[in-house]
Amino acid sequence: MIPAELNDAAFIVVQLEPAEHEDIKALRDTLRQFAVFDATATTQVRAHAQQAATFLNLILLAAPGDPAVLLTQASDAIDSAIKACEAASMHEPRITQTGLIAIAHDPGDADALSADMATPVPAETAGTTPKRTPTITAPTAAQFAEAVPAAAAPAAVVVHPTAIDGGMVPDDADLSLLGDFIAESRDSMAGAEAALLQLEANPEDIEAINTVFRAFHTVKGTAAFMGLDKLAEFAHHAESLLSRVRDRELPYTQAVANLSLRSNDVLGEFLEAVEKSVQMSEPIALPSDYAHLMHDLLNVDAVLAGIETRVAAVVAAPGAAPIAVASPAADAAPVMSSRAPDDVAAPRAQAARAVVKNESDLSVRVRTDRLDRLIDMVGELVIAQSMIAADPAVTAVGQHDLVKKVSQAGKIMRELQDLSMSMRMVPMKSTFQKLTRLVRDVALKAGKIVELVTDGEDTELDRNMVDAIADPLVHMVRNAVDHGVEGPEDRERAGKPRAGRVKLAAFQQGGSVIVELRDDGRGLNRDRILAKALEKGLVSANHSLTESEINALIFAPGFSTAETITDISGRGVGMDVVRRNIESIRGRIDIQSVLGQGTVFQIRLPLTLAVTDGMLVRVGDERYVVPLTSISLSFRPEPDMLTTIPPNGEVVMLRGEVLPVVRLHQMFNIPNAVTNPSDAILMIVGDGEQRVALLVDKLLGQQQVVAKALGDGVGEIPGISGGAILSDGRVGLIIDISRMTSLARIGDVRPRALSFAA
Amino acid sequence: MTTTVDRSASSLGGKYLTFYLAGEEYGVEILRVQEIISMMPITRVPRTPKYIRGVINLRGKVIPIMDLREKFGMPPATEPEQVMIVVQVGGVQIGVVADKVSEVASIAAADIDPTPDFGAEIHTEFLLGLGKSNGRLRLLLDIERVLSTDEVTAIASLPGVAQGD
Numbered sequence: 020m021i022p023a024e025l026n027d028a029a030f031i032v033v034q035l036e037p038a039e040h041e042d043i044k045a046l047r048d049t050l051r052q053f054a055v056f057d058a059t060a061t062t063q064v065r066a067h068a069q070q071a072a073t074f075l076n077l078i079l080l081a082a083p084g085d086p087a088v089l090l091t092q093a094s095d096a097i098d099s100a101i102k103a104c105e106a107a108s109m110h111e112p113r114i115t116q117t118g119l120i121a122i123a124h125d126p127g128d129a130d131a132l133s134a135d136m137a138t139p140v141p142a143e144t145a146g147t148t149p150k151r152t153p154t155i156t157a158p159t160a161a162q163f164a165e166a167v168p169a170a171a172a173p174a175a176v177v178v179h180p181t182a183i184d185g186g187m188v189p190d191d192a193d194l195s196l197l198g199d200f201i202a203e204s205r206d207s208m209a210g211a212e213a214a215l216l217q218l219e220a221n222p223e224d225i226e227a228i229n230t231v232f233r234a235f236h237t238v239k240g241t242a243a244f245m246g247l248d249k250l251a252e253f254a255h256h257a258e259s260l261l262s263r264v265r266d267r268e269l270p271y272t273q274a275v276a277n278l279s280l281r282s283n284d285v286l287g288e289f290l291e292a293v294e295k296s297v298q299m300s301e302p303i304a305l306p307s308d309y310a311h312l313m314h315d316l317l318n319v320d321a322v323l324a325g326i327e328t329r330v331a332a333v334v335a336a337p338g339a340a341p342i343a344v345a346s347p348a349a350d351a352a353p354v355m356s357s358r359a360p361d362d363v364a365a366p367r368a369q370a371a372r373a374v375v376k377n378e379s380d381l382s383v384r385v386r387t388d389r390l391d392r393l394i395d396m397v398g399e400l401v402i403a404q405s406m407i408a409a410d411p412a413v414t415a416v417g418q419h420d421l422v423k424k425v426s427q428a429g430k431i432m433r434e435l436q437d438l439s440m441s442m443r444m445v446p447m448k449s450t451f452q453k454l455t456r457l458v459r460d461v462a463l464k465a466g467k468i469v470e471l472v473t474d475g476e477d478t479e480l481d482r483n484m485v486d487a488i489a490d491p492l493v494h495m496v497r498n499a500v501d502h503g504v505e506g507p508e509d510r511e512r513a514g515k516p517r518a519g520r521v522k523l524a525a526f527q528q529g530g531s532v533i534v535e536l537r538d539d540g541r542g543l544n545r546d547r548i549l550a551k552a553l554e555k556g557l558v559s560a561n562h563s564l565t566e567s568e569i570n571a572l573i574f575a576p577g578f579s580t581a582e583t584i585t586d587i588s589g590r591g592v593g594m595d596v597v598r599r600n601i602e603s604i605r606g607r608i609d610i611q612s613v614l615g616q617g618t619v620f621q622i623r624l625p626l627t628l629a630v631t632d633g634m635l636v637r638v639g640d641e642r643y644v645v646p647l648t649s650i651s652l653s654f655r656p657e658p659d660m661l662t663t664i665p666p667n668g669e670v671v672m673l674r675g676e677v678l679p680v681v682r683l684h685q686m687f688n689i690p691n692a693v694t695n696p697s698d699a700i701l702m703i704v705g706d707g708e709q710r711v712a713l714l715v716d717k718l719l720g721q722q723q724v725v726a727k728a729l730g731d732g733v734g735e736i737p738g739i740s741g742g743a744i745l746s747d748g749r750v751g752l753i754i755d756i757s758r759m760t761s762l763a764r765i766g767d768v769r770p771r772a773l774s775f776a777a
Numbered sequence: 778m779t780t781t782v783d784r785s786a787s788s789l790g791g792k793y794l795t796f797y798l799a800g801e802e803y804g805v806e807i808l809r810v811q812e813i814i815s816m817m818p819i820t821r822v823p824r825t826p827k828y829i830r831g832v833i834n835l836r837g838k839v840i841p842i843m844d845l846r847e848k849f850g851m852p853p854a855t856e857p858e859q860v861m862i863v864v865q866v867g868g869v870q871i872g873v874v875a876d877k878v879s880e881v882a883s884i885a886a887a888d889i890d891p892t893p894d895f896g897a898e899i900h901t902e903f904l905l906g907l908g909k910s911n912g913r914l915r916l917l918l919d920i921e922r923v924l925s926t927d928e929v930t931a932i933a934s935l936p937g938v939a940q941g942d
Contacts, residue, residue: 395837641821687823729822729832732841732871732924736824742832742839750820750832750839 037086067100207234257282503540639692790886
């Protein structure tokens with residue numbers, strides 16, 4: 020998917036004339052903001068955007084060279100960014116460092132050099148000498164630095180010729196102390212971000228200001244102690260800004276909020292850079308926004324005064340996001356930066372949330388791979404124990420004492436297993452916090468007023484799953500704010516409050532965790548979705564679909580194309596990827612939507628990926644595990660319940676319902692299986708139209724199993740979701756019911772084609 | 778995905794774990810070998826190529842087992858096989874069934890001959906060369922290629938392949 024900013028920028032840049040300085044400036048700022056803030060874009064995309072901003076900046080600085088050529092170069096850079104986006108969405112996002120080097124070595128490009136110094140460079144170019152390109156940098160950079168009157172042009176980047184890197188981590192630094200420092204500072208940064216966002220809702224919250232102040236102050240103190248002077252200096256300036264707010268010298272305006280949030284980001288990036296620097300023993304790479312932000316912090320007053328015009332310029336840009344005109348007095352969107360100070364001071368009652376709690380739980384940090392290994396070993400221990408318990412020497416008559424001891428050990432081990440499993444559970448809090456920030460940034464950019472309400476952030480989920488749903492959630496929340504919620508004017512016309520409301524909730528329901536995203540926006544337009552699907556050939560015209568089936572069309576691969584973004588309010592963007600990600604962790608996503616009233620996305624996830632309740636079944640000489648949640652009923656059929664449909668279809672009639680029979684032994688080519696259904700068992704599995712009757716020989720009993728991947732050497736087997744270690748230590752295969760039933764429905768009962776057999 | 782290994786003859790010298798398979802003695806670079814385990818029950822996995830014998834539980838980890846006889850198109854074993862050699866290639870663990878383990882042999886680069894070309898009928902692409910030591914000839918396996926030519930690469934390119942457990 021391509022971010023809206025880039026699309027807009029590509030559209031605007033081709034219409035620009037070299038003399039339209041106001042518009043160029045606006046576009047430059049948008050690109051810069053994108054390059055710095057958009058955490059979802061890859062480093063390469065952001066570097067291209069940054070480069071485009073640089074070319075625009077050169078025009079503004081009246082640098083030598085033809086402005087028209089520079090404009091073309093900017094346009095090319097935006098195109099590269101879009102291409103990189105497309106490439107990135109096809110592969111896993113990853114940093115392509117060669118791309119960055121290519122940019123950085125573009126001659127005569129001051130900003131690209133600043134991008135260079137901000138970017139970790141592979142060893143062969145970086146070397147270990149801290150100042151590696153001063154001869155190229157100094158004259159060019161100085162030339163542009165001169166062109167910028169220090170405080171008068173607050174938005175211009177000042178390139179410090181000496182600031183190639185952040186120096187080395189001092190040799191005498193205690194590395195374990197440094198590790199602690201980074202971990203602690205990260206926690207402080209997270210706390211500070213939450214407090215900053217809270218401040219935005221309630222600028223009078225002195226406690227929140229103090230939290231941020233303390234966080235910056237601690238980082239500053241410790242950094243100075245560790246000899247990280249650049250970091251300490253930066254934290255000092257960020258802290259100064261906050262102290263002025265605390266002392267009521269400055270009101271906490273949007274502009275201050277932006278500066279503080281950016282400071283927080285830069286501090287976070289700085290910590291990462293320090294960590295990387297220690298690992299690679301390279302100089303510390305300065306965060307990309309460092310020089311720019313440092314300049315802004317040093318000239319706070321000028322920046323705060325100047326910000327109004329910059330926002331106005333963005334508004335004036337053709338094709339830019341439809342933001343209300345930003346006159347200082349107007350009652351523009353509350354999240355806009357043009358609020359008058361007294362407006363800010365008025366606390367917004369509905370946003371008064373509880374003060375950020377200080378988590379003082381005692382805890383120890385453990386690496387996740389160690390934890391996973393522990394859980395594996397405990398699982399092994401439980402199996403080893405049950406093998407002892409089943410050993411003839413133990414079960415022999417007269418061994419009462421031994422049996423008692425063994426079963427006592429078994430109890431302890433199962434408790435140990437439960438405990439080890441619970442260690443992987445983490446609250447959803449940090450995920451939700453990141454989304455709060457995202458809502459704020461997206462709303463600000465799209466010119467919308469959006470209030471995010473979260474609920475149940477203490478709900479716990481397996482650590483791996485929290486990681487796995489983070490990306491889909493970012494995508495969905497972005498969609499909800501960007502496309503689901505209408506702009507303030509549209510909302511007013513529709514008789515809704517100007518502020519849109521997005522609610523993110525997590526709660527437990529039975530053995531599942533539900534994560535719910537609810538917006539009160541325009542809802543899905545089913546007519547248009549259907550029209551689009553017909554046009555794309557995803558459904559045929561003579562098929563009548565239910566509401567939920569039409570909703571589900573937005574998950575169809577190929578439905579999400581660029582033009583549908585505007586056509587159906589963009590709900591199709593990459594939703595197939597969202598659904599795939601969620602299904603890969605055995606989750607399910609459902610949509611409910613009422614046109615004009617909003618949309619609810621409900622993600623249902625198992626509590627943990629690790630344990631599945633399964634039914635162990637025997638087919639021929641083999642055993643399989645069927646997840647208990649997908650079984651609705653098992654029975655031995657009477658001969659008259661079965662009907663054969665030529666040439667080889669089979670159905671069973673159960674209480675008036677006709678279900679296709681799927682013979683597992685046929686699907687999986689299992690020898691020595693019971694072939695007469697009347698001597699075997701039929702299990703009704705799957706749900707909805709996917710329900711089938713699965714033929715197995717025998718039910719062996721219910722068992723909790725630990726699901727494991729089959730190993731990279733085997734890969735994905737259609738119909739098998741993984742393996743489980745059974746009580747005898749052997750591997751049992753877990754059946755993926757939904758894949759299996761869909762295979763059965765398309766009649767694919769052949770073994771996998773041996774296309775790559777030698 | 779796999780590290781490029783210098784395949785010039787001079788780099789081939791070193792220690793090899795040798796094992797018997799269908800009467801011949803094969804060698805695999807010792808650095809690739811993770812462990813040798815005795816034969817245990819293997820769970821067949823449906824819808825996989827025949828040379829994937831199935832999966833086993835290696836101390837809590839599920840790993841696939843490959844049958845080299847099938848892979849090389851040899852007739853099935855007449856005697857029960859005794860061991861599985863667990864190798865690690867490009868982060869992927871996989872077990873290889875062998876009749877019997879022989880020894881760890883040091884084979885000097887000078888004692889390794891390139892595989893003669895038998896034409897298209899005989900698969901020699903899986904061999905690094907022929908090692909001579911103690912008057913015996915060993916077929917030195919390019920284990921990386923054995924595992925990666927077909928299934929390992931085919932699998933790595935599949936999206937969303939199991940990320941651990």
